[in-house]
Amino acid sequence: MLTLQRLIAELCAFWESEGCLIEQPYDNPVGAGTMHPATFLRVLGPEPWRCAYVQPSRRPADGRYGQNPFRLAKHLQLQVVLKPSPEDVQEVFLRSLERLGISAADHDIRFEEDNWESPTLGAWGVGWQVVMDGMEITQFTYFQQAGGIDLAPISAEITYGLERIAMFLNKVDSIYDVPWTESLTYGQVRRSEEEELSRYYFEVADVELAALLLDRWEGEAKRALAAGLVIPAYEATLACSHQFNVLDARGAVSATDRVGVIRRVRDLACACARAWVASRVAPAPAVALPEPAAAV
């Protein structure tokens, strides 16, 4: 048995040994680990950066009242960012699987084309989904653009779907049967939260409040930007994005509104990205690998 918490601990330990800074989850609701400033802002600019962290990722429309064995309103991603992308990045990734007891020789591991795009972040990348024995376990992306800015150097982003991997390694048919610890299942820890989140997002959430908050957070992001405060402005942008997702789950976003709202959030994200690049008077602290001992 490989428990969920053991899985997280092993992956973090592995990436720590690869010279990564271990970040903590972002403390506001985000739809994906990519939105964490440790990815979205750090992929900008020239400084080397290596970090890893777990990010609970909240997608209100994916809630299934705790009934669907695969879908969650809130799931866990383990996010790794490596800037610049190392030459042996695929091999390093395979070694991280070995750390989990997955030997590539005993499995079928393939990198199948899957590109990534986030219209709300003005970001896109090229890469693969990593498929192991028929199951998608990881998203692997070379970031090309973030906040509308062409990136150089390029970051590699590795996103492990933790519940998926845990299900697979433990051969259980439902997320809720994943062992979180030796004695507690994922269902025992999280099912009631999933039920409540689903009911809230689909039935209860105040649509008018969400619409109002979207507008107010948009104004707040602009105010913070005007005050030269990039991080607070970006936090307000993420709050807009979350309120948009809440509205969407309630079926309160018409098709035409959707395009407009996405553009509003993207404009903010792009403005934050530009402000971040401009505000780096002193270089951001870098996390880099020590010089390699010997070339391969």
Added chain:
Amino acid sequence: MKRDDFLLEIRTEEIPAAALAGARGDLARGIAEALAEAGLAPAEVQSFATPRRLVVWAKEVPERQSDRDEEVLGPPAAVAFDAAGKPTKAAEGFARAQKSDVSALLVVDSPRGRTVAVRRTVPGRPAIDVLAEIVPRVAGALTFPKTMRWGSGERSFVRPVRGVLAMLGGRVVPLEVLGVRATNATVGHRVLSDGPLTVTGAADYFQKLRGAYVEPDGDARRTAILESARRLASQVGGRIDADADLASVLADLVEWPGLVRGAFDPQFLDLPEEITTTAMRVHQKFLPVRGTDRLLPHFVAVMDNAADRRGFIAKGNEWVLNARLADARFFFREDSKETLKSRLPELERLTFQDRLGSYAAKTARLAELAGSIAEAVGLREIAPEVRTAATLSKADLVTRMVREFTDLQGVMGGLYARAEGQPESVWKAIYDQYRPQSATDDPPRGETGAVLSLADRFDTLAGLFRAGLLPTGSRDPYGLRRAAAGVVAIAISRKWRLDWRPVARKALDLYPAELPGLAPEAALAELQTFFADRLRNHLERAGSSYDEVSAVVPAGTWDFADAAERASALTDARRRLDFRSLVLAFKRIRNILGAEPAGEASPGLYREDSERALAADFLQAKGLLEELVPERRYSEALETIASISPSLDRFFVEVLVNAPEDDVRRNRHALLSAIQREFTKIADFSEIVVEK
């Protein structure tokens, strides 16, 4: 001259399967062309590709270029030499710049007149030096559907380049591709092989590669996949559906195809086969196994591994498929609790296209348009069922099953409609509405399905053209070319002969008049050319040559089935009849007449016998054609037209068309113009290419 094999391998991270064949072909072609241009044409060029490498093998490249004579032009002779024939400063300067002696200067005739020149022999360069220039240029110029940058972000390619092997004979060619220096080493399979492989040349390379679990030849991988799959299927008493497309994709996803058979829970055999096979083929890229009359609870999966040593791979794939099928069964049961009709209100909230409103609006248009198409093709009696099918056709888009298994759109609607007791014509029409999906796919099985598919295609084309969202270059995000090609294919296969323009016009007018973009009139003009291009493609694929299609198209493109009959009659007639002199005569007529309008010919103004003979033959043929053409007896009509060829020839030999007398000349023009008008209703013969 000594010749050596050139071998190039560009190693990358996994190239998308969809981009692999193009990249391989472009690289090989680019290198072959550049070598030929440099005077180093190889005896043969072969190319190979795996997801992790592009390989070009140019056999027997000459060791060096031949020496060649070169002439460098200088100043005009009049400037280079004075009146006494002595070299001037200009001549001396030129000679110096060319590192030549003034006494060696020549005077030659050039486009600029008499010009001073030096001639010299340029020694050929060694192939290895030329290759070192060619390869980086060709590799750098490759284009892909999507490129990316990596690392420092300075270079772009389809995926990061991780290694280059470039050898001419036994020597490494000193070059760099995308910043990576070439060596004489490669690597084998990522998992099954260890460490670098040093090679001594082409033969050694292929042998070592195969020894390191890499099969470079995609065709060999595909054949191996199909053969092993058949064997594994037969072991459980089944067979693999011929699925060359999927086998090709699988072959491009692995370097060393291994196969493994798995089983799924037999209880899922109760699901409609369409669902089970879609889960296998589309979602998991498995090959389903079929028994004599039904699916078996087995599948064959391809792995990039030599063996499933510990059984993990089969188990994992089984687990994933069972989970997917359990999901599908849940969707199917949930969906079956509601009828398609009860879902229609939900279509209000499903966007067809941002500017074109919801699927509810589309459904309303479809019912109207499909009804009028049924009448237009003379099937008034099926109009009610066509409208029912149209009304229900998009309801499956809001079912759980189609949201998860998007490939099953239409198919699921058809299955649900059948379960609800809709008549066969209706459920099959819904089932088949997206057919044909490609040039090789069958059109809908029944008339109702054909009408519905046409209505859907016309509606989509009309809407996106009105919105100004026409395909550009290689970009066709809404699949409009395929949609129009489907219209042409359906009309032709059904032999529904009619002018489709009013249908297109109606489809355009069903959208709101105030829609921003193109007005219906302008959109119709765009659609006309768009359909003409699809028609051309269709006719060429059906076996007509390019010039035959060009001849048929000017005689009308909106009746696709009629154009197809004319093309097929013409293609056939050219095998039987001698068109050469007829074609030359029509080219001549076209040149003589120009754009000048001609009146009616009057018999009183004929002067020559051959003129009267032509007029008489023409009138007789015209009478026959008036009978044959409306009945679409195109083969006989073409024979009739061909039969006046001798009198046309005689006419052109004996008669001066542009006679000095105005009335005679005008009369002759009028006769030729009438012939041109009457005889090009099937095809414009002047478009046909013949040897002079």
